[in-house]
Amino acid sequence: MFLNLIKDAIQTLGEYGEERFIKESEYADLTSTVAFKIAKETRKSPEDVADEILTRITPTGYIGKVESVNGYINFYANYEFLEDTIEAILNDENYGAIRMKGKVLIEHTSANPDGPLHIGHLRNSVIGDTLARIFRKAGLDVRTHYYINDMGRQMAITVLGIENFGLKDKKPDHAIAEAYISANRLLENNPELEKKVEDLMLKYENLDKETERKFREAIEKAMAGIRATMERINVYHDEFIWESDFIRNGYVDKILKSLESRGLIKKNGAWIMELEGFEKEVVLRRENGTSLYVTRDLAYHLWKSENFDRMINVWGADHKLYGAQLLKILEILGIKKPEIVFFEFVSLPEGKMSTRKGKFISADELIEKVKEEAKKIIASREFSAEEVEKISEAVAIGAIRFDFLKVAPEKPMVFDMSKALDFERQTASYIQYTYSRACSILRKSYEEPEFSPELCEKVERDLVIMLSKLPFYVYRVVNEVRPNIFAEYMLALASKFNEFYRDYPVLKAEDEVRRNRIAIVSAVSKCLKIGLDLMGIPALERM
RNA sequence: GGGCCCGUGGCUCAGCCAGGACAGAGCGACGGCCUUCUAAGCCGUAGAUCGCGGGUUCAAAUCCCGCCGGGUCCGCCA
Secondary structure, three states: OHHHHHHHHHHHHHHHOOHHHEEOOOOOOEEEOHHHHHHHHHOOOHHHHHHHHHHHOOOOOOEEEEEEEOOEEEEEEOHHHHHHHHHHHHHOOOOOOOOOOOEEEEEOOOOOOOOOOEHHHHHHHHHHHHHHHHHHHOOOEEEEEEEEOOOOHHHHHHHHHHHHHOOOOOOHHHHHHHHHHHHHHHHHHOHHHHHHHHHHHHHHHOOOHHHHHHHHHHHHHHHHHHHHHHHHOOOOOOEEEEOOHHHHOOHHHHHHHHHHOOOOEEEOOEEEEOOOOOOOOEEEEOOOOOEOHHHHHHHHHHHHHHHOOEEEEEEEHHHHHHHHHHHHHHHHOOOOOOEEEEEOOEEEOOEOOEOOOOEOOEHHHHHHHHHHHHHHHHOOOOOOHHHHHHHHHHHHHHHHHHHHHOOOOOOOEEOOHHHHOOOOOOOHHHHHHHHHHHHHHHHOOOOOOOOOHHHOOHHHHHHHHHHHOHHHHHHHHHHHOOOHHHHHHHHHHHHHHHHHHHHOOOOOOOHHHHHHHHHHHHHHHHHHHHHHHHOOOOOOOOO
16 A cells, blocks of 8 residues: 555656655655755755745645655645555455565575574574565565585584484484584594594485485484474475485586586596685585585575576575675576575574584573463463463564564674563564454454544554555565564554554544544554564464 | 674664664663553653764765774585
């Protein structure tokens, strides 16, 4: 809806209707700063230019009023816009959707299967999964991938660990982590075992059956645990792609063949590439003839590019250099490049996390702790044991997802358990609670909603305008690939509703005012629900 | 050493890419609001040289240059 308002503002401005000058504003529904630019060119004051422009334009479409203030040209939506917004929300099951087309591949999480997901991986999962949800809402044909690094040194070490220490009887990913950590310690004290690790890696790349079986077993175990954790926080993947698949399916060979004709250097059988703008050269094939991570990743991206219009990778910022090299090589090979969303590290107050050293907070542990805390808060309320369980789980999942989602990806985060356990404002529970409040009103009303824009108070009008922005924010996330702006929007919406809730009684209002407010509450509750879904956060009708 | 990212009230963050209306929230502090739709809420007060120094501009938290502090990367590892 809001997108239409923008369109109409541009239309209204006619020759001055450049989209880049149209902005959201706290003073109006929309504003244009075009007068400032023209003022600069014509050496007049922005106020005069804006006044001048105002005399030449007539509001069209949803634009009801245009004003010139301090050089800004402010737009206000008319009643029809408010009416159509509420109608769209109440009648369209898929409100928020915009009709975008295309096939999009989103690869995220892709943690090494050498242990459980920790809170750093969670940031990746939440960003990736939320992007997937919002991209789908935008109408795009989305597939999500988890790329399993099954050929790494860490897998060989894990297998070594299982052979030496077996697996404990606990959640499989945690059992795998223990074997992996023990094996690392073993390796530190017995460097001669290094050869064994190399041997395992070589055998695996050469598709040795027995080695494959061992790797596969370890990986399946780790992945079963990882998948259980992801499922619990509503993170889903359409496919799990194994790195080694690209050796078997010939894509690695394709890449190597394609590279041959493009200025590679060969030294003793090793294939090396010098990239302009990069200090170090990149090796794509070892002297012993085996491939490297980057070779297989190139193969994976070749495959992606053949099947998708847009590719998005959610990667930790430690992969930035690697990512730049990968993009450069893809460019040289003439292969369509992915967009990479880098997110900065989540560290602990005592420093960097490390699966290898067993220094991490697992996602499972975090979920349990947050859930216990949520239970304490609802202990005083009248809920059945079953409801307590359901509500605390939903609140915990929401709190965790939202905590990671709301922070811009490029911000480094230092994880603070006491803050994670705090359910004050600016959290998912605030939005969940707001939704429950709206539901509570609707449960007690038996009247048909009937929206009347002329009866709206300022807060009510503001609310409707905010609701109209839901599809706009879907659009923005798809374009900017920044899911945190959506979290911000939802918080603002919830806040506005709570303001309304305090000052404007619904059930006690008279006739058409009541019906009008019921319409607004219905629309708000629906949008909150849609928004929570898009963030993968459970919506609770009671809490 | 070089590349990249971050640095906004006591704390956590938004705003920066596409420069413009008094730098916005939340936590914490202080003071109010439940015989009224769920107080996990709402309202108010105090609190900011937007890391520092230059520059561009009518206008800079936002763009450019230099510096400082923190993080991260720089393997024939993945």
